[in-house]
Amino acid sequence: MQSQDIDRVGEIWLEASLTAHSFVSADFWRSQLETMTREMLPATEGYVHMDADRIDGFVAVDGDFIHCLFVDPEHQRQGVGTTLLSHLKGSRDALRLRVYQQNQDAVVFYESNGFVITAEASCPHTGCAEFEMEWRKQPQGMHPKTRTEGAPNASIDPCDA
Secondary structure (H helix, E strand, O other): OOHHHHHHHHHHHHHHHHHHOOOOOHHHHHHHHHHHHHHHHHHOEEEEEEEOOEEEEEEEEEOOEEEEEEEOHHHOOOOHHHHHHHHHHOOOOEEEEEEEOOOHHHHHHHHHOOOEEEEEEEOOOOOOEEEEEEEEOOOOOOOOOOOOOOOOOEEEEEOOO
16 A cells, blocks of 8 residues: 555545444544544555555554454455455464444454454443454464455555555
C-alpha cells in the first residue's frame, strides 16, 4: 500500500464499518476516520488487496495482532478477506484479533479461517462486547488443505506507509 492509497483504504474502512457495525452510532465511525487514516494505518504494517487497479480490501497488523481487516462491501464473500488472512498466515506462527460479538458474520468468517475464541472483552471506545480470537499455525501435516480464491487479477501489496 502506498501512502496515496490511505484515503481509499479509509473509504473502505468507513463504508464497511457502517455496514457491519450498525449497532454502533454512524457518527462514531465518521468521527474516527481521520484518526484511522492519519494515525493508526500509518503506524501499522498494512497490506491491500487489488482487483485490477483498485483496492478492494486491506489488513493492518502490528506483530501478530490484526488491528483491522476490511473488505469493500461490494467485494465481500469473494475471497478477498481469506486471501489477506492467508498472506498473513504465511509469515506468522500465530495471529490475534478482537471482533465485536454482535458482528456474527465476522465471527463466523474468522472461525472458518481457523481462529478460536480465547476470551471476552469490552471495546474501550464503544463499550460493545468483543471476542478475543487467536489462530496458531499447526505442526506440519496437522492442518487441512486450504483453498484460497481471489479475483483473476488480484494481488497483495505490502504497505510502505
